[in-house]
Each structure stands twice: as structure tokens, then as C-alpha cells.
Amino acid sequence: MRKSNQNKLMKKDQYSLLKEKIKSKEFNSVFVLLDENTDKYCLEIFINKSGINTYNKIVIKSGEENKNIDTCISIWKELNSHKADRKSLIINLGGGVLTDIGGFVASTYLRGIEFVNVPTTLLGMVDAAHGGKTGIDFLSLKNQIGVFSMPMYVILDSDYLKTLSKQEYLNGYAEIFKHSFLTNSTDLNFDSLIKLDFFSDIDFIINKYSHIKNKIVKVDKHESNIRKILNLGHTIGHALESYSYLSNNLNELKHGEAIIVGLITELYISNQLNNFPLKKVDKLKEVSLKYFDKIRLTDSDLEAIYDLMTFDKKNNKGSVNFVLLDKSGKPLIDQKVDNDIYIKAFAYYSE
Ligand SMILES: NC(=O)c1ccc[n+]([C@@H]2O[C@H](COP(=O)([O-])OP(=O)(O)OC[C@H]3O[C@@H](n4cnc5c(N)ncnc54)[C@H](O)[C@@H]3O)[C@@H](O)[C@H]2O)c1
Structure with missing residues (x-):
């Protein structure tokens, strides 16, 4: 590593913070949103590092072509069927497509529930997971529907990049x-x-x-x-x-x-x-x-x-x-x- 320790990402602290929040019963239920690739490559790392063991998993199809209202509907249905309430938390584990959709779904479900972004692509880590722009594409136009809504945290961990093409x-x-x-x-x-x-x-x-x-x-x-x-x-x-x-x-x-x-x-x-x-x-x-x-x-x-x-x-x-x-x-x-x-x-x- 070229730079000193001060520039290392604060992996441990961010995971601990999340774990403590969840342990303190601040949330009634926890959902981890994944796409098929982050389910395969990133979920195990996340679970091992965060130590979170009680959660519901929602898996969507990857790709920009799925950043649409149909995917949102499928997630809202799953939240609903698992009785997600205002005190539920969504953890978005994926690239920019997933954090854009996950942030939008969380911000609109029951007029808004908390979400955490855990970006797993480089683009997500430097850009998409930050700043609170959430949304989906509509009529082939980029990000036409969406809301500004800040994640509770963004956990940055470059270990996820090891499996990225x-x-x-x-x-x-x-x-x-x-x-x-x-x-x-x-x-x-x-x-x-x-x-x-x-x-x-x-x-x-x-x-x-x-x-x-x-x-x-x-x-x-x-x-x-x-x-x-x-x-x-x-x-x-x-x-x-x-x-x-x-x-x-x-x-x-x-x-x-x-x-x-x-x-x-x-x-x-x-x-x-x-x-x-x-x-x-x-x-x-x-x-x-x-x-x-x-x-x-x-x-x-x-x-x-x-x-x-x-x-x-x-x-x-x-x-x-x-x-x-x-x-x-x-x-x-x-x-x-x-x-x-x-x-x-x-x-x-x-x-
Ligand atoms: N909200 C914002 O401020 C903002 C800013 C910039 C970009 N964006 C949006 O971000 C999206 C692009 O994001 P992206 O480039 O991260 O693409 P992406 O989310 O489609 O991810 C790229 C591919 O990598 C796979 N993947 C993700 N993490 C992986 C890992 N660790 N190992 C193996 N495979 C993995 C995904 O399943 C997908 O197939 C666009 O929709 C863009 O509009 C949003």
C-alpha cells in the first residue's frame, strides 16, 4: 500500500457500528438486498465481517436493464410479505444499480425506512453509494424517477473488489x-x-x-x-x-x-x-x-x-x-x- 495507515478504509469500525445498532434492537427486522452476483460473491464476506445473523435476504436480477419499476415492485412485495414495518432496515449490498434501486425502495416503502449502503463495485465506493440520489430508469431514460434520500451509513470495504471483473x-x-x-x-x-x-x-x-x-x-x-x-x-x-x-x-x-x-x-x-x-x-x-x-x-x-x-x-x-x-x-x-x-x-x- 503506497500511503500510510491513515488512508486505510475504516472497515472494522463501520461494521461494528452497524452491528451495535442492530443489537440494540433499534430495528424490528433487517433485510439484505442483493443481486445474483453479490449474493454469490459478497454476502458471505458481509456476514462474516458484520456478524449479523438474523436477516431476510432479497435477491434481484443484476444489470441496468433491471433498474426499473418492476424490480421495485418485486422488492416492495417481499418487504410486505415479511411484514417489514417502519422500524425495518434495508442493507443494500451491491453496485450502483443495486444501491440506486435499494435506496429508492427504502425511501418510498411506508413513506421511508432506514437503509445502509455497502457498495461492492469501485463505482459504488467512490460515487453511487454516497450523496443520497436514489432512483430508477423510466421509458429508457436514466434516473427519471427517484428521490433524494440519505443512507444511514455507507460502509466502504475494498475487500469486495477482489471478485469484480x-x-x-x-x-x-x-x-x-x-x-x-x-x-x-x-x-x-x-x-x-x-x-x-x-x-x-x-x-x-x-x-x-x-x-x-x-x-x-x-x-x-x-x-x-x-x-x-x-x-x-x-x-x-x-x-x-x-x-x-x-x-x-x-x-x-x-x-x-x-x-x-x-x-x-x-x-x-x-x-x-x-x-x-x-x-x-x-x-x-x-x-x-x-x-x-x-x-x-x-x-x-x-x-x-x-x-x-x-x-x-x-x-x-x-x-x-x-x-x-x-x-x-x-x-x-x-x-x-x-x-x-x-x-x-x-x-x-x-x-
Ligand atoms: N446515485 C448516484 O449518485 C449515482 C452515481 C453514479 C452512478 N450511479 C448509478 O450506478 C449504476 C452503475 O453502477 P455500477 O457500475 O456499480 O454497476 P452495477 O451495479 O450494474 O454492477 C456491475 C456488475 O458487477 C456485479 N457486481 C457487483 N459487485 C460485485 C463484486 N464485488 N464481485 C463480482 N461482481 C459484482 C453486479 O452484479 C453487476 O453485474 C448506474 O445505474 C448509475 O446510474 C448512481
Whole structure:
């Protein structure tokens, strides 16, 4: 491990805290929500570490295609059949899809019960499990239905990453790269991040880069202002991700695969409109393309993706809103971008 003990994740304490809460009879019943992979790979680790032995298990199908209302209904039914009440607790053990659904189900069941997130993917550990955005996809649009609702805790434990595929692991880096462009810290900015070892420095990375998000969320829980900067890369990224599910021209993209394209193109737009340094965008593109395949898009794909952007929740009165960076790297919210710059950004990404 490159950094000292102070950067190790506080695994033991977080598990003990949860165990104590449960032991103190604060909850009438405990539910562990899993998908088929986290049931197979993560449940045993969680039970061994937490020592929780009385719980009901609910297993859902994995994958973004199941982040929908049908899955919620199946979970609400199970909660109901096990007589879950207002003093029940849901422990969400899984990646971003599972914590998004589990948080939403918990926050709406009986007008809201407590939940704990235990992320098991890197993307979940640095981003999705934190900040209280819960929800599901609707009519093929990302996260169209949901509520802001904070988990009682987030337990961070990189031991779960041992069974994650390399592709899923690297997916988490899209959001880590994004966080590195949103910090003022010279120790954590993109130039410093890429000097780290993406595998052996992982505890340090999870600790520091999830903290960047949490610090922003703390001052703007409901995204009325500063929190919007966390959407850097997501105006284009979310539309591309939704499009990959709708179109026959593209394979379905993982969240991180789409966000990395959004990040490169939106930083290029920041260069064109605000003089954000091109050499930083070049570096991001160079590093990203070592880990992520380049996505090939036709003119008609780009048109369809642009149309999908108009559904984005960040918009207001029909215009598409972007987060861009200024010359010095400072994020600017609610920025408008003309179609020709958007096309130019994809030409840059594709070259
Ligand atoms: N709420 C937020 O603030 C927020 C932020 C970013 C992303 N998200 C959401 O997160 C989702 C993406 O999350 P993700 O990338 O974690 O994907 P995911 O939840 O689909 O997990 C990826 C795959 O890995 C499997 N898996 C999970 N943990 C495993 C483990 N330890 N070992 C083996 N397999 C494991 C899962 O079953 C799944 O097949 C998207 O829906 C995105 O919208 C939410």
C-alpha cells in the first residue's frame, strides 16, 4: 500500500457500528438486498465481517436493464410479505444499480425506512453509494424517477473488489477522473491521480475521491446549486448511455464507459468555449483510451444522442444545460452549448 495507515478504509469500525445498532434492537427486522452476483460473491464476506445473523435476504436480477419499476415492485412485495414495518432496515449490498434501486425502495416503502449502503463495485465506493440520489430508469431514460434520500451509513470495504471483473473495476475510474477535475487539491487533481497505481493504491483512492463528492453534497444536498458540478461529463454521458440501450447500432454501454466519453467531450467543449487547456484534455483522452475502448458513432447516432439530452433533468425551459470548466479549471454550471461545438467535440474524441 503506497500511503500510510491513515488512508486505510475504516472497515472494522463501520461494521461494528452497524452491528451495535442492530443489537440494540433499534430495528424490528433487517433485510439484505442483493443481486445474483453479490449474493454469490459478497454476502458471505458481509456476514462474516458484520456478524449479523438474523436477516431476510432479497435477491434481484443484476444489470441496468433491471433498474426499473418492476424490480421495485418485486422488492416492495417481499418487504410486505415479511411484514417489514417502519422500524425495518434495508442493507443494500451491491453496485450502483443495486444501491440506486435499494435506496429508492427504502425511501418510498411506508413513506421511508432506514437503509445502509455497502457498495461492492469501485463505482459504488467512490460515487453511487454516497450523496443520497436514489432512483430508477423510466421509458429508457436514466434516473427519471427517484428521490433524494440519505443512507444511514455507507460502509466502504475494498475487500469486495477482489471478485469484480477488471472491466467493472476500471469503470469506476470514469467517476474518479471526474472527481479529480473537481478538486482544488494539487495532491488529488488529475495530474496527481494518474501518478498513482490504479490497483495497489485503491484504499487511498476510494477514501480521498469519495470524500471530494461528499464534501460537495454536504453543502447542497438537493442539487440546487454547487452540487450540479458533479454532473460534469454526465449531460453527454447519460444521453449516450440511454442511447446505447435504445439503439441497435451500439452495444449497451456501462455507466463508466459512457461517462468517460462525456467527460472527454465536455472538457473539449470547455477548451473551445472557455480556453480550458487543451493539453489537459489530450492527457485525459490518452489515459482513458488505455482503459476504455473508443466508441464509434455515426452522424445519426450523434443526432439521436443530442435529442436525448433535451430530456436531461439538469435542463430548464427546454435548453440543454452543461457543466463546463473555465480556463483555470473552475466548474461553471448551467452552460449552453451549440450543436456545432457538440459535433466538433465528437470529431475530436473520434480522431
Ligand atoms: N446515485 C448516484 O449518485 C449515482 C452515481 C453514479 C452512478 N450511479 C448509478 O450506478 C449504476 C452503475 O453502477 P455500477 O457500475 O456499480 O454497476 P452495477 O451495479 O450494474 O454492477 C456491475 C456488475 O458487477 C456485479 N457486481 C457487483 N459487485 C460485485 C463484486 N464485488 N464481485 C463480482 N461482481 C459484482 C453486479 O452484479 C453487476 O453485474 C448506474 O445505474 C448509475 O446510474 C448512481
